[in-house]
Amino acid sequence: MTDASMQGGAAAPSRKSSIHTIDARTKKRNAAEARFKAYGLAAILVGLFFLVVLAVSIVRNGLPAFTETTVDLEFVLTEEQYQEAEGTLFKTAAYTDFFIAGLREQLVEDGVEVAFDEDAIERILGKVGGNLREFYRANEDKLGEPVSFTMSASSRVDGYMNGRVTRDGLEDSRFLMATDLDLVDVLRDAGIITQSFNWNFITGADSGVDNPGGAGIGASVVGSFFMMIVVLVLSLPIGVAASIYLEEFAPQNRFTDLIEVNISNLAAVPSIVFGILGLAVFIQFMHLPQSAPLVGGLVLTLMTLPTIIISTRASLKSVPPSIRDAALGVGASKMQAVFHHVLPLAMPGILTGTIIGLAQALGETAPLLLIGMVGFVARGYPDGFVGGFTEANSAMPAQIYTWAARADVSFYEKAWGGIIILLLFLLTMNIIAIILRRRFERRW
Amino acid sequence: MPLLWLFLIVLAIAAVGYVLGRSRALQSAGGDSRDLHSLPSYYGTNVAMKAAVPAFLLMLVWLLVQPLYINTVISGAIPDSAISDGANLGLVMSEVRRTAEGLDALVAAGEMTEAFARSARADLGDITQRLQDAGQIVTSEVTQPILRAAQDYRVMNATGSLLMSGAVIVLSLAGLLWGLRESQAAFRARNVVEAGVRALLIAAASIAILTTIGIVLSLVFNTIEFFRLYPASDFFFGLEWAPSFSGRGGSSELGVIPLLWGTFYISIVALLVAVPIGLFAAIYLSEYASRRVRGIAKPMLEVLAGIPTIVYGLFALLTVGPLLLSVFGREGLGWMQAGTAVMTAGIVMGIMLIPFVSSLSDDIINAVPQAMRDGSYGLGATKSETIKQVVLPAALPGIVGAILLAASRAIGETMIVVLGAGAAARLSLNPFEAMTTVTAKIVSQLTGDADFASPEALVAFALGMTLFVITLGLNVFALYIVRKYREQYE
Numbered sequence: 015m016t017d018a019s020m021q022g023g024a025a026a027p028s029r030k031s032s033i034h035t036i037d038a039r040t041k042k043r044n045a046a047e048a049r050f051k052a053y054g055l056a057a058i059l060v061g062l063f064f065l066v067v068l069a070v071s072i073v074r075n076g077l078p079a080f081t082e083t084t085v086d087l088e089f090v091l092t093e094e095q096y097q098e099a100e101g102t103l104f105k106t107a108a109y110t111d112f113f114i115a116g117l118r119e120q121l122v123e124d125g126v127e128v129a130f131d132e133d134a135i136e137r138i139l140g141k142v143g144g145n146l147r148e149f150y151r152a153n154e155d156k157l158g159e160p161v162s163f164t165m166s167a168s169s170r171v172d173g174y175m176n177g178r179v180t181r182d183g184l185e186d187s188r189f190l191m192a193t194d195l196d197l198v199d200v201l202r203d204a205g206i207i208t209q210s211f212n213w214n215f216i217t218g219a220d221s222g223v224d225n226p227g228g229a230g231i232g233a234s235v236v237g238s239f240f241m242m243i244v245v246l247v248l249s250l251p252i253g254v255a256a257s258i259y260l261e262e263f264a265p266q267n268r269f270t271d272l273i274e275v276n277i278s279n280l281a282a283v284p285s286i287v288f289g290i291l292g293l294a295v296f297i298q299f300m301h302l303p304q305s306a307p308l309v310g311g312l313v314l315t316l317m318t319l320p321t322i323i324i325s326t327r328a329s330l331k332s333v334p335p336s337i338r339d340a341a342l343g344v345g346a347s348k349m350q351a352v353f354h355h356v357l358p359l360a361m362p363g364i365l366t367g368t369i370i371g372l373a374q375a376l377g378e379t380a381p382l383l384l385i386g387m388v389g390f391v392a393r394g395y396p397d398g399f400v401g402g403f404t405e406a407n408s409a410m411p412a413q414i415y416t417w418a419a420r421a422d423v424s425f426y427e428k429a430w431g432g433i434i435i436l437l438l439f440l441l442t443m444n445i446i447a448i449i450l451r452r453r454f455e456r457r458w
Numbered sequence: 459m460p461l462l463w464l465f466l467i468v469l470a471i472a473a474v475g476y477v478l479g480r481s482r483a484l485q486s487a488g489g490d491s492r493d494l495h496s497l498p499s500y501y502g503t504n505v506a507m508k509a510a511v512p513a514f515l516l517m518l519v520w521l522l523v524q525p526l527y528i529n530t531v532i533s534g535a536i537p538d539s540a541i542s543d544g545a546n547l548g549l550v551m552s553e554v555r556r557t558a559e560g561l562d563a564l565v566a567a568g569e570m571t572e573a574f575a576r577s578a579r580a581d582l583g584d585i586t587q588r589l590q591d592a593g594q595i596v597t598s599e600v601t602q603p604i605l606r607a608a609q610d611y612r613v614m615n616a617t618g619s620l621l622m623s624g625a626v627i628v629l630s631l632a633g634l635l636w637g638l639r640e641s642q643a644a645f646r647a648r649n650v651v652e653a654g655v656r657a658l659l660i661a662a663a664s665i666a667i668l669t670t671i672g673i674v675l676s677l678v679f680n681t682i683e684f685f686r687l688y689p690a691s692d693f694f695f696g697l698e699w700a701p702s703f704s705g706r707g708g709s710s711e712l713g714v715i716p717l718l719w720g721t722f723y724i725s726i727v728a729l730l731v732a733v734p735i736g737l738f739a740a741i742y743l744s745e746y747a748s749r750r751v752r753g754i755a756k757p758m759l760e761v762l763a764g765i766p767t768i769v770y771g772l773f774a775l776l777t778v779g780p781l782l783l784s785v786f787g788r789e790g791l792g793w794m795q796a797g798t799a800v801m802t803a804g805i806v807m808g809i810m811l812i813p814f815v816s817s818l819s820d821d822i823i824n825a826v827p828q829a830m831r832d833g834s835y836g837l838g839a840t841k842s843e844t845i846k847q848v849v850l851p852a853a854l855p856g857i858v859g860a861i862l863l864a865a866s867r868a869i870g871e872t873m874i875v876v877l878g879a880g881a882a883a884r885l886s887l888n889p890f891e892a893m894t895t896v897t898a899k900i901v902s903q904l905t906g907d908a909d910f911a912s913p914e915a916l917v918a919f920a921l922g923m924t925l926f927v928i929t930l931g932l933n934v935f936a937l938y939i940v941r942k943y944r945e946q947y948e
Contacts, residue, residue, distance in 0.1 A: 043840055050842035054742025057735045061759050061816070064809045068762075071777045072769070255662035263656060264663070276666040282863070282933040283926065284870025286897050287673060290922045293904065294676030301525055301555070316669050323666070349652040377766025380872035383901050400462060411768040418772050418877060426776055433769050440764065 072433055078176035079431025082212035082227065083167040085139055085201070089116045089146075090160045096150060106143030110135065113142050121204060128200045137194055138171050167207060169226045169424035171198055175209055178427065215431060219394050220413065226424035229417070231432045233395055237307050237387075237407035238376060238439075240396075244311025244403065245318060245375050250368050252315075253322035254357075260323070261330040262352050281320035288317045289381030297385060304386035305406035313385060314375040321371040329363025330356060334458045362454035369447040373440050379411040387412040388419075410436045464517065464623050468630045472510035475634045479505030479641045487643040496648035504647045505637030507654050513630035520622045528614045532607050550604065557608035558615070564588065677926060680919035687913040688712055693920060699883035699894075701903065701914045712917045714924060716883040720893035724804045724879060725868035727889060731808025733861055736815025743816070744823045745845055756820075763813035767873040774798075774806040774878030786890050794890040796880065801889045803879035807871055811864045818863065822856030822940075823849060855939050862936035866929040872897040896921050 031037065036044070091112060099108035114135055121128065135142060145165060150157060166172075170190040173179035181195060201207040218230020256273075264270040292313035296302045302309050333356045341351035382388070387408055396405040408416065410432060417429040480502035487493035494501070533551055565572055585605065641647075685693070688710075696713020739759060743752050779797025786794040786801075794801075826849050834844040850857070880892025881902065903918040910916070 043843070047840045047842045050845070051742070051746055054738045054746055057738030058742055058755050058759070060735055061739055061762065061812050062755070064812070065758060065762055067777075068765070068769075068773055068809075071773060075776065252662045252665055255659045256665065259656075259659035259663045263659065273663050273666055276670045278937070279930060279933060280666060280669060282866060282929065283673070284872070284897065284929055286870065286872045286900055287677075287922055287926050290900070290904075290919065291669070291673045291676050294680060294919075295672050298910065299676075300522065316665075319665065319669070347648065347652060349655060373764070377768065379766065379768040379771075380876075380897070380901070383872075383876075384904050386905075388905060411766055414768050414772065415873070415877075418775060426772075429772055430776075433772060436766065437769070440766070444764065 072430060072437070075427065076430035076432075076434040078172075078178060079215055079427045079434075080212050081172075081176065081209045082214070083172040083175045083207060083209050084164050085167055085207050086162060086164050087113075087117060087120060087206055088160050088162045089113065091146070091150060091157055093157050096154075096157050099147070106141065106147055107132075108143070109146040110143035113146060117206075120206070121200075124204045126200055126204050128197055130194075130197045134191070134194050134197055137190055138167055138198060139165055140168055166227050169422075171207075172227060173424065173427075174198060175202070175207070176427075215428070216435070220408065220416070222393070223420060223422070226420075226422050226428060229425065229428050231410065231413055231428075231435055233393070234408040234410050234413035234432075235435070236395055236402065237310075238409040238411075240307035240402040240407070241311040241314060241409055242372055242376060244308060245315050245372060246368070248311070248315040249318050249322050249371065253319055253326055253368070253371075254364060256319075257323050257326035257330055258352060258357070261327050262356070263348070277320050277323055280316075281324065284380075285317060285378055286380040286384070288313050289384030291316065292381055293384045303404055303406065305408075306404050307407055307409070308403040309385050310382055310387060310409060311403075313381045314378060317378065317381065318371040318375045321374060322368055325367025325370070326360070326364045329360040329367065332363065332458075333359045359456070362450055362456075366447045366451045366455075369443050369450070373443040373447075376443070377411055377436065377440060379415055382409055382412045383415065388416050410439070460619060460623065464626055467627060468510055468513045468517075471513075471627075471630045471634055472506040475505035475509040475637060476502035478634075479503075479637055482638055483641040483643065483645070483647070486641065494643050495646050496651075500647035500651050501641045501645070503651050504645075504654075505634060505641060507651065508633035508637035509630050510633075511654070511658075512633055513626045516629050517622065517626050520618075520625070524615075524618045524622070528611060528618065531614065532611050535610065536603055536607055554604055554607045554611055557604055558611045561608060561612060673926065677919055677923045680916055681923045683911075684913060684916035684920045687916065693917070697885060699899070701917070710914055712913065714896070714921065716885050717894060717896045717899055717921070718924075719885055720800070720879065720883065721869055721895040721897075723800050723889070723893060724807065724875060724895060725865055727800060727804025728807035728811055728868045729861065729865060731805055732811035732815050732864060735808075736812045736864075737819055737857065739812065740816040740819035740823060741845060744820050745841065745849070756817075759813045759816055761813075762809065763817075765810075767810065767871065770806050770810050771873035771877035774802050774874055778802050778806055779878060782890075793888070796892060798878055798880035798892050799890050800879065800893050803875045804889070806878055807868055807874050810871070810874065811867060814867060815860055815864050818860035819853070819857050822853045822860065825856070826852045855942060859936040859940035862932050862939070866932035866936070869932070870897065870925060870929050872901060876901055896925050900925070 095112055099105055099112065102108045110132055114130075114132060117135070142165065146163075149161075149163075167175075168190075170179055171194075174190075174195060175198075179190070181192060198207060214228065215230045217232040218228065219233035220230070221228035260270065260273065264273075292309060296309045296312055297304055302312075337355050337359065338351050341355045342348070346354065386406075396402040396407055414429050414432040414436065417425040417432065480498045483494060483501035484491060484498055491498050529551065532554065536550060536554075640650075693712055693714055695715065696711060697715050698711035698713050699716045700711040702709045739755075743756055747755065775798065779799070779802045782799070782802055782805075783794055783797045784790060786792075788794075830848050830852060831844055834848040835841075839847065875895045875898045879894055879898060881894055881898070882892050883894050883899070884891060886893065900918045900921050903915055903921075
């Protein structure tokens with residue numbers, strides 16, 4: 015296929031010019047060709063562009079969830095001040111006053127001058143007085159000694175430090191005033207307000223609607239973990255057994271056809287329908303505990319089984335028949351040939367498929383909404399191994415949804431942060447699957 | 459947890475059975491394994507299987523049947539007078555269960571003796587108080603019939619699980635003895651074990667059928683229940699979706715048409731995004747791209763398919779929605795009121811479907827025989843002419859199948875529409891308005907506090923049924939088309 019032949023075909027009988035000069039029709043056709051190719055390239059670039067936008071918005075919005083803004087102050091409360099504060103009517107207000115006095119002193123020492131009042135401190139730090147009182151009532155021996163306090167700043171100050179809240183967009187409210195930001199700036203320059211890595215976000219539990227700063231994803235990671243144990247323990251053996259039967263033993267009959275049709279249809283049933291199944295069968299009918307990872311795991315098992323069966327069958331099919339023939343030839347039974355020879359050879363492929371199925375299950379949200387994993391605040395870790403399965407808990411995607419559905423904008427940051435953690439888990443699982451495939455998969 | 463212990467005990471019996479069966483068979487052959495019919499391990503496995511499998515089956519059946527039986531007995535014993543106005547038997551039963559669980563928790567925490575929890579003369583106010591103090595959810599004061607029912611419930615549950623433990627262990631031991639008796643040199647242990655394993659394999663494969671049956675039954679029964687409370691014609695042809703929040707029914711308008719319209723509108727927008735991009739990407743990747751470009755671009759596009767839908771939902775709600783609002787909102791063209799709209803959900807869903815369309819179409823385009831392309835080139839066609847006039851027509855049925863599969867995905871997608879499409883059910887043509895879908899309403903009707911027997915909750919099952927039938931129909935149709943196409947070239 016050369017240019018010459020193509021032009022010859024196109025420009026038929028009345029060619030007067032040389033075949034080396036391209037005529038109008040060929041030009042048009044070549045332009046159409048280039049256009050068509052450009053459309054294809056553009057489509058790919060658009061797809062990749064979406065991927066990049068998605069990645070950028072996840073990282074940019076999610077990273078602030080990993081830092082927290084704290085106020086560190088060394089503070090001394092004398093015995094007399096303690097007695098005085100306890101003697102007043104508004105005890106916490108008295109503590110706040112002492113704290114402000116301490117802060118002023120510190121600022122004077124540092125040589126900074128700034129005016130602020132009690133309300134500003136409460137807007138920035140929340141209930142300082144209450145926290146101080148609680149501390150000193152519990153540790154009376156610390157009176158008179160310098161104690162360094164680390165208190166987390168309010169979510170809006172956190173937002174200002176992270177750039178989510180800006181001066182331009184700020185409207186004065188009872189949560190934050192523009193003048194507070196000046197104070198925050200001064201305190202930051204003085205090293206009193208600092209930012210640090212937010213370990214609580216990774217290890218902590220959900221905090222409830224009114225405290226976005228203290229929310230963590232740790233408890234729901236544990237919930238997801240227990241769910242994945244259920245999915246792995248059930249779907250791997252059942253999936254492998256079903257695939258072995260269908261691939262190696264099933265006779266050609268209507269029962270086999272029925273199973274095959276069912277598997278391919280189940281793979282395409284919307285995930286929310288599995289949620290309805292879980293609600294009706296596991297919770298309404300069998301009275302298993304609501305919101306429990308056990309129920310979530312059962313639902314996700316049913317959902318991932320088709321995926322695992324399909325990939326397991328593919329890897330069983332890729333083991334060449336000569337292996338089976340050789341085993342049968344030396345006197346193995348059919349069952350022995352499959353379990354001693356075919357299955358071990360197919361194992362890397364099966365594990366890869368299982369990990370990918372698990373990753374899918376880990377990110378699935380819709381069915382979990384219906385079995386009650388949302389709207390419930392996972393405040394703590396389950397106690398013990400059995401409790402991990404049966405106690406109400408959240409799961410990572412359900413937790414992210416819960417945060418996204420809350421009215422307070424500060425939770426959005428947590429939701430994005432949760433997505434980063436979820437994607438890190440998925441990435442790890444997929445990388446393990448790729449490594450398994452690269453290292454152990456054999457080609458015949 | 460006694461269930462876990464029971465499970466472990468049966469496993470232990472099976473393990474002991476394995477060792478005993480193996481050694482007994484060897485013994486009967488005088489220690490020479492060549493005189494056995496099968497390998498020694500098969501004799502052990504035979505015993506272990508007989509000890510474990512029937513016992514586990516009994517356990518499973520018992521666990522399924524016992525709650526049903528207890529429920530029937532207890533609810534039969536509750537007098538009609540105990541069911542107050544506006545409540546029904548189901549509500550009373552859940553109250554009974556909660557009370558029983560509360561008593562269980564108190565006894566487990568050591569705050570109440572077993573005898574006290576069972577005593578019939580206990581003071582109702584005192585019990586309620588203690589339950590509430592312990593953080594158990596008890597709505598109002600526990601009434602006499604409910605307390606009696608709860609006490610009966612606890613007793614029956616306790617005897618039930620005791621009986622189950624006994625029966626399971628006895629059955630397991632019986633299986634062990636049966637297996638041991640068989641462990642003689644002439645016994646064809648391998649054949650028996652293999653038949654057993656085969657039966658287990660068939661059972662595993664049947665789970666797919668059971669799942670489908672479970673889905674269909676749970677949808678059908680609740681849908682019938684719903685249509686008993688709410689006329690089917692109003693559901694299928696009603697133009698209004700306005701569930702009442704009281705949970706009592708009567709004033710709700712539950713027409714499915716606005717939801718279906720929202721579903722289809724969003725899916726169409728999604729397909730308008732996904733099909734051109736996905737199809738052109740597939741054409742480029744399979745016909746034009748070099749091996750290296752293909753090796754990089756294809757997996758990158760497929761990353762989009764591996765991202766969980768919750769991520770897309772958040773992306774719609776917090777990135778795409780505000781972006782569209784800044785262009786089409788009040789400060790821009792003024793067409794859009796809020797960030798959640800058909801466009802928002804549709805575009806994001808389209809992005810999610812790109813890799814789905816592209817990899818399916820890619821496979822189909824690659825399946826078109828090279829000879830057809832070569833024939834076209836031989837006649838002097840350019841590459842794009844070949845694609846447009848030879849490859850695509852040949853691949854068309856498959857591509858239509860792929861698009862239908864993508865459509866069924868779009869219709870069943872939940873998280874993106876829950877977060878990105880809004881909650882108002884509307885019949886409108888403006889794509890910048892918030893609309894809602896079947897899936898989003900399933901979620902909102904079943905996650906509220908509504909009582910499960912009310913039409914407002916049951917409608918979710920009717921919606922689920924509608925969704926299931928539509929997606930199943932699309933899938934079957936798509937697979938039919940794809941299969942028909944495949945027959946032409948294989």
